[in-house]
Amino acid sequence: MGPVARLRFVIVVAGEATGETAPGSAPASEQADQAGAPQPLDRTERRRLDVVRRFGTTGSLVLAVGAIGAGAAPVDNPLSGVRLIGLPARMPTVAMACAWLGMLMIVMAWVWLGRLSWPGSTRLVSVTQLARTVAMWALPLALAPPLFSRDMYAYLAQSEIAHRGLDPYVLSPLTGLGVDHPLTSNVNNIWRDTPAPYGPLFLMFGRVISSIVGDNVILGVLLWRVVMLSGLALAIWAIPRLARRCGVHPVSALWLSAANPIVLFHVVSGMHNEALLVGIMLAAIELGLRWKRVLGVVVAGVLLTVGGAIKPPGFIALGFFGVYVARRWGGRYADLFKAAALLTAVFLVTMTVITVSSGWGLGWIETYDVPNRLKTWLAPMSAIGMTGGGISMLLGLGNHTDALLAITKILGYGVAATVCLRMLWLSFRGRIEPLAGLGITFGALALFGPVVHPWYLLWALVPLALSTNDNRFRIAAAVISLPLALFVPPTGSGFELRIYQIPLAVAAALVVFGLMVWLVRGRVPWPGPTRGGVRRVTA
Numbered sequence: 255m256g257p258v259a260r261l262r263f264v265i266v267v268a269g270e271a272t273g274e275t276a277p278g279s280a281p282a283s284e285q286a287d288q289a290g291a292p293q294p295l296d297r298t299e300r301r302r303l304d305v306v307r308r309f310g311t312t313g314s315l316v317l318a319v320g321a322i323g324a325g326a327a328p329v330d331n332p333l334s335g336v337r338l339i340g341l342p343a344r345m346p347t348v349a350m351a352c353a354w355l356g357m358l359m360i361v362m363a364w365v366w367l368g369r370l371s372w373p374g375s376t377r378l379v380s381v382t383q384l385a386r387t388v389a390m391w392a393l394p395l396a397l398a399p400p401l402f403s404r405d406m407y408a409y410l411a412q413s414e415i416a417h418r419g420l421d422p423y424v425l426s427p428l429t430g431l432g433v434d435h436p437l438t439s440n441v442n443n444i445w446r447d448t449p450a451p452y453g454p455l456f457l458m459f460g461r462v463i464s465s466i467v468g469d470n471v472i473l474g475v476l477l478w479r480v481v482m483l484s485g486l487a488l489a490i491w492a493i494p495r496l497a498r499r500c501g502v503h504p505v506s507a508l509w510l511s512a513a514n515p516i517v518l519f520h521v522v523s524g525m526h527n528e529a530l531l532v533g534i535m536l537a538a539i540e541l542g543l544r545w546k547r548v549l550g551v552v553v554a555g556v557l558l559t560v561g562g563a564i565k566p567p568g569f570i571a572l573g574f575f576g577v578y579v580a581r582r583w584g585g586r587y588a589d590l591f592k593a594a595a596l597l598t599a600v601f602l603v604t605m606t607v608i609t610v611s612s613g614w615g616l617g618w619i620e621t622y623d624v625p626n627r628l629k630t631w632l633a634p635m636s637a638i639g640m641t642g643g644g645i646s647m648l649l650g651l652g653n654h655t656d657a658l659l660a661i662t663k664i665l666g667y668g669v670a671a672t673v674c675l676r677m678l679w680l681s682f683r684g685r686i687e688p689l690a691g692l693g694i695t696f697g698a699l700a701l702f703g704p705v706v707h708p709w710y711l712l713w714a715l716v717p718l719a720l721s722t723n724d725n726r727f728r729i730a731a732a733v734i735s736l737p738l739a740l741f742v743p744p745t746g747s748g749f750e751l752r753i754y755q756i757p758l759a760v761a762a763a764l765v766v767f768g769l770m771v772w773l774v775r776g777r778v779p780w781p782g783p784t785r786g787g788v789r790r791v792t793a
Contacts, residue, residue, distance in 0.1 A: 303379060317360065317523075317744075326400045326524075357515075402520055403524040407475075410440075411441050425449065459481065482527070496540055500690075502722070524709070531565040551579050636663075646658075666702035678691065690717065715735070718731070
């Protein structure tokens with residue numbers, strides 16, 4: 255299935271799943287659970303849940319041990335000289351095998367947990383049980399060295415530039431701090447000589463953190479992790495509440511989103527700022543729907559602008575929240591214009607305050623395209639551009655790769671903008687849930703953008719998970735999540751000088767993983783969806 259076909263499939267599924275009902279606008283009787291509320295787990299299922307929890311927690315602990323020697327540790331790893339704890343750092347192949355084993359165990363535990371969280375079942379885990387399970391799996395990764403990415407070191411370096419009173423949108427870590435600075439030495443080579451690509455508020459947070467930690471890399475990583483976990487906590491608070499508004503069971507929404515291995519690997523461990531973006535965005539929408547007065551709309555608009563000032567794709571949520579407001583005010587064109595005018599004013603005032611407070615002006619707009627300098631075959635539009643460049647060289651027409659990439663980037667953004675406008679219109683007309691429209695728009699932006707990373711899936715996955723009540727989407731999202739969770743190596747970088755370690759580590763991990771699965775056979779739920787119909791819940 256091609257990219258366009260996949261996007262069309264998601265649009266159809268979301269539209270079928272949501273119908274005409276808008277959160278906060280339809281009577282509760284129209285969203286009543288037609289088949290009765292699911293019951294708590296029985297004794298046998300609780301024992302299976304305990305096994306799944308312990309299996310996933312064990313995998314998280316093994317992954318945390320592997321992170322010491324196969325993670326994205328600082329250049330001067332403080333654990334490498336410690337006698338017992340530092341042992342994995344001196345055995346990188348064994349550490350990498352532990353990391354892959356832990357990843358496989360967490361992914362398998364998540365699949366088993368899905369059997370106890372699938373809508374349509376007679377009995378489901380509770381929100382509390384699922385939240386505790388996520389906490390058990392996340393805690394070892396929250397205390398372990400970073401994995402899967404070195405972006406947090408770029409956060410530290412760019413924040414230190416801001417703390418020194420310099421402009422992080424002009425100076426790179428290399429020019430702002432120097433090549434010998436301990437923060438620069440930990441930044442990935444490709445980003446050492448590029449300015450910051452993040453919103454001004456994100457770097458204002460970083461400026462405060464740098465004033466506390468200085469050039470202490472370890473303390474800086476820990477503080478940034480606390481910040482990202484706070485964003486994740488906001489998302490976990492908002493997801494079940496928004497899911498109920500959309501008639502989706504909160505447990506299934508939490509399982510597909512917060513408990514997803516991509517969240518554990520790339521938010522808890524990798525510390526990508528999608529945690530802040532998604533957490534603030536969802537909390538803002540929930541508060542705006544809960545507080546029905548104009549003041550609630552203003553507060554939600556401020557928070558949504560704050561989310562966009564951390565990572566600019568968050569600004570898109572303002573439009574879909576405006577659709578909610580317009581429909582709550584009557585659903586007329588005049589109501590849409592009033593909501594748009596109010597939120598536009600809130601956006602302009604909030605961004606003016608943030609921009610003036612930062613002292614960097616509008617430089618963040620010019621550097622927003624910095625991550626797109628990375629050329630990756632994972633992005634369909636970039637793959638088309640690079641393929642065209644290769645064909646032009648084979649035909650003797652010269653290397654036109656850069657020109658073709660520029661064209662495909664514009665075309666991709668054009669497709670994403672078209673999808674966004676279409677989803678806004680369908681949401682306003684009541685043909686699709688606005689949160690589902692937001693998720694589809696984010697999916698189009700990630701899919702047709704010039705760069706795609708596995709954690710970009712969270713932009714679309716979380717809003718769709720809590721607003722789409724169709725098993726076809728849920729199965730497709732789970733199937734896509736599994737390989738993407740295992741796509742990025744634990745080190746967060748390549749293996750140019752140690753490629754031989756990969757087959758040895760993966761083979762050892764697979765053997766031990768097979769043994770672990772065999773040991774728990776018969777004591778875990780059989781993976782897969784139930785045959786029952788999807789149950790809608792009251793708002």
